[in-house]
Amino acid sequence: NAGVMQNPRHLVRRRGQEARLRCSPMKGHSHVYWYRQLPEEGLKFMVYLQKENIIDESGMPKERFSAEFPKEGPSILRIQQVVRGDSAAYFCASSPGGAASPYEQYFGPGTRLTVT
Amino acid sequence: AQRVTQPEKLLSVFKGAPVELKCNYSYSGSPELFWYVQYSRQRLQLLLRHISRESIKGFTADLNKGETSFHLKKPFAQEEDSAMYYCALSLAGGFKTIFGAGTRLFVKA
Numbered sequence: 292n293a294g295v296m297q298n299p300r301h302l303v304r305r306r307g308q309e310a311r312l313r314c315s316p317m318k319g320h321s322h323v324y325w326y327r328q329l330p331e332e333g334l335k336f337m338v339y340l341q342k343e344n345i346i347d348e349s350g351m352p353k354e355r356f357s358a359e360f361p362k363e364g365p366s367i368l369r370i371q372q373v374v375r376g377d378s379a380a381y382f383c384a385s386s387p388g389g390a391a392s393p394y395e396q397y398f399g400p401g402t403r404l405t406v407t
Numbered sequence: 408a409q410r411v412t413q414p415e416k417l418l419s420v421f422k423g424a425p426v427e428l429k430c431n432y433s434y435s436g437s438p439e440l441f442w443y444v445q446y447s448r449q450r451l452q453l454l455l456r457h458i459s460r461e462s463i464k465g466f467t468a469d470l471n472k473g474e475t476s477f478h479l480k481k482p483f484a485q486e487e488d489s490a491m492y493y494c495a496l497s498l499a500g501g502f503k504t505i506f507g508a509g510t511r512l513f514v515k516a
Contacts, residue, residue: 295450324502326506331508333493333505333507334506335506336503336505347502349503382451396504398450400450
């Protein structure tokens with residue numbers, strides 16, 4: 292089991308472009324979480340998804356950000372019209388589901404987004 | 408508002424010395440607290456959770472509801488303990504986790 296995969300590991304975008312970050316959960320995991328880490332800060336929860344459903348997006352900015360976790364394929368975090376303030380490390384975590392699931396989050400290596 | 412505070416950005420101790428990484432939380436509900444660790448060039452991983460009351464790699468953490476604290480302790484630090492440590496709070500239902508800013512532990516030989 293390769294663990295949670297994220298790609299790309301590094302992404303550079305100019306202001307106004309779109310950024311697409313991908314997360315492939317661990318095999319057998321159906322729950323995905325996205326976090327953002329700004330410099331000198333902790334990880335901030337953005338969104339929690341199950342297959343084809345957004346369960347909690349209370350940490351997601353209302354504009355320009357969206358997330359999906361389709362039936363097939365990776366989870367995608369999409370940032371439209373990026374601005375410099377979007378520069379951060381974005382981490383994805385997955386969990387298997389079930390009663391103990393939220394406490395078994397396995398993290399990916401992160402994608403570092405730089406907006407120039 | 409829910410919040411996790413780790414007052415020390417950097418903690419430097421000598422090998423063999425006791426170490427305590429501080430964590431305070433703010434939450435009106437029943438807290439579920441965790442410590443995560445990130446070693447150099449590795450992913451963030453769960454170290455321990457308060458409900459398990461376990462000791463992992465010699466580390467323990469006790470939830471003190473009166474002081475709203477969940478400090479991480481180890482009696483004798485090892486060089487391999489050098490890493491970034493994050494305290495985290497899971498809200499009711501467990502799906503939303505709030506992380507502290509992290510403390511970098513450096514264990515000197």
